[in-house]
Amino acid sequence: DAGITQSPRHKVTETGTPVTLRCHQTENHRYMYWYRQDPGHGLRLIHYSYGVKDTDKGEVSDGYSVSRSKTEDFLLTLESATSSQTSVYFCAISDGGSTDTQYFGPGTRLTVL
Amino acid sequence: GENVEQHPSTLSVQEGDSAVIKCTYSDSASNYFPWYKQELGKRPQLIIDIRSNVGEKKDQRIAVTLNKTAKHFSLHITETQPEDSAVYFCAASRSSGSARQLTFGSGTQLTVLP
Numbered sequence: 001d002a003g004i005t006q007s008p009r010h011k012v013t014e015t016g017t018p019v020t021l022r023c024h025q026t027e028n029h030r031y032m033y034w035y036r037q038d039p040g041h042g043l044r045l046i047h048y049s050y051g052v053k054d055t056d057k058g059e060v061s062d063g064y065s066v067s068r069s070k071t072e073d074f075l076l077t078l079e080s081a082t083s084s085q086t087s088v089y090f091c092a093i094s095d096g097g098s099t100d101t102q103y104f105g106p107g108t109r110l111t112v113l
Numbered sequence: 114g115e116n117v118e119q120h121p122s123t124l125s126v127q128e129g130d131s132a133v134i135k136c137t138y139s140d141s142a143s144n145y146f147p148w149y150k151q152e153l154g155k156r157p158q159l160i161i162d163i164r165s166n167v168g169e170k171k172d173q174r175i176a177v178t179l180n181k182t183a184k185h186f187s188l189h190i191t192e193t194q195p196e197d198s199a200v201y202f203c204a205a206s207r208s209s210g211s212a213r214q215l216t217f218g219s220g221t222q223l224t225v226l227p
Binding site for chain 1: 114117119145147149155156157158159162202204206212213214215216217218219220
């Protein structure tokens with residue numbers, strides 16, 4: 001597995017609380033992504049980053065924000081968590097260039113009560 | 114935006130038989146089509162991918178075919194084994210000049226019966 005870690009791996013929180021998920025890579029890859037995975041929907045892109053401080057929205061970005069202050073770290077923030085944001089969140093990285101392969105992290109299971 | 118449809122949602126085969134999973138996409142500009150395998154509780158892992166300038170690609174028991182005219186691509190697994198049991202996802206994307214935004218299908222649960 002590529003050098004990708006996610007923290008925390010599991011979290012239970014209450015509606016209305018802020019939550020931050022962290023993705024950390026040791027591969028020095030340029031591109032980083034956040035996906036959510038829900039039954040029947042596959043994986044859906046939330047936000048992505050194409051460099052330090054360079055981010056853009058994906059398919060399901062409402063209610064989420066991201067930040068990337070260092071190449072190795074990509075943070076996903078739920079400003080005010082809702083039950084509809086209960087999901088498994090995966091971070092992915094890619095190098096771009098000659099290969100488009102996206103490597104996924106181990107995932108974070110988030111439950112919003 | 115891109116839309117990817119994947120069929121079937123579940124597939125059961127006998128060990129040793131072949132399995133075929135099909136995907137269609139909507140954006141004719143899509144040019145990269147990866148397939149991921151996800152075992153229960155694990156992360157998705159790339160098993161094979163194909164680009165729009167190639168019609169078929171093989172890697173041992175796994176092959177992917179692409180029909181750009183019809184906008185569909187398929188995963189073929191031959192001589193299936195119990196360890197092939199997993200959820201398989203197809204995806205499609207186009208070059209955007211920056212990051213590749215993958216659009217995934219909804220997944221196929223493959224069960225290989227011993």
